[in-house]
Amino acid sequence: MSSALPEPWPGDVAPVRPKPTVGFPRAPLALAVPAGDEDMAARLIAAFQPIGPCLVLLFGTPALGLPQLGRELGAALGPACRIVGCSSAGEIGPQGYCKESVVALAFPAESFRAGICILRDQAQVPVSDWMAKLRRFHAGFRPDPRRSSFGILLPDALARQEDVLVATLDAAIPGLPVIGGSAAEGMRFLPTCQMVDGEAHPGAAVFMLIETDLAVAEVSFAHFRPTDRRAVVTAADPHNRIIWELNAEPAAQEYARLTGIALNALTTTEFARHPLLLRTGRRHHVRAIRAMTPDGGLQLLSGIEAGNILTLGHAVDMTQGFADAMDALPRPPLMVLGFDCILRRIALERAGMTERMSELLARYRVVGFNTYGEQHSGMHVNQTFVGMALMPPEVG
Structure with missing residues (x-):
């Protein structure tokens, strides 16, 4: 069982952390910026440049101009930093649930390495093409067996092909833990947005392979x-x-x-x-x-x-079950990348429990977005929270 958790992240900006000791891997840095902030790009650049990220994830809505924001961040952070994002039905920032915002997550290059594979024409289900492309991508990435690896999947929900997509991924790269969230657009089921390095890819699924010095553990909970x-x-x-x-x-x-x-x-x-x-x-x-x-x-x-x-x-009790799932982790998480079904959030709002769940999300350092569907363990599911916990490496 885990020990006492560190203090929650303060404010609506980045968490305050002491300077890491020499050789200790750094966790990602997260911010939630309101949609109306005209200095959004400048705020993100100022926060992320000092840590030298290899990857920045952006979760928001198409109206917030994710491709343009991606281009601005890419120009400032340089070609060594990949920018990936998708639209959402709601966001999860350092203080828990938020709306009409962009949540940004930067992975420092000193602790992470990332590769990106764009699976196009999702609605056409080109399984053979996906399989070959994923295998070439994985072989070219050459994961270091001494480090932890996991995958992140951001598919277009409206293509309705997540089930075959995750099965293909599981077959192409067996043994790799993969979590994902289907890109959303509020509750209107309008066209979603997937963005890579400032360019929109309608109808595609974006797959990322992440390697890190931190320990990782998959978390899932359906109430x-x-x-x-x-x-x-x-x-x-x-x-x-x-x-x-x-x-x-x-x-x-x-x-x-x-x-x-x-x-x-x-x-x-x-x-x-x-x-x-x-x-x-x-x-x-x-x-x-x-x-x-x-x-x-x-x-x-x-x-x-x-x-x-x-x-x-x-x-059953959504908040207690979520806390139990998090407490079952072997060590307190430095951060949890989380994908949470929008139907869970709606149920919490109607039950008057949003504030309580936001407190728990902040306590366990969850950052992510509300989805139209979730992927984990080779399955596409609904009304489920799935996450990847990033934890301090084991001693020795």
């Missing part, structure tokens, strides 16, 4: 437990992620029966409170419901196929 109510998907549209029938009945009608909620009372809130779970191996993964279609189907945020057996989920 649901399976009930004894199950249903078989008897008709579906896998491409559009729609269930037409459950137990040979109209999908929305059968879901209403399973939940005990009237059909005309099904809302986004009720869907978020009672998700469908798909069991893979020993774990249940959330298959969140986005909406009911006009003809009584259920549109999901993850892949679905006829023959899948789904279990109705029951919500």
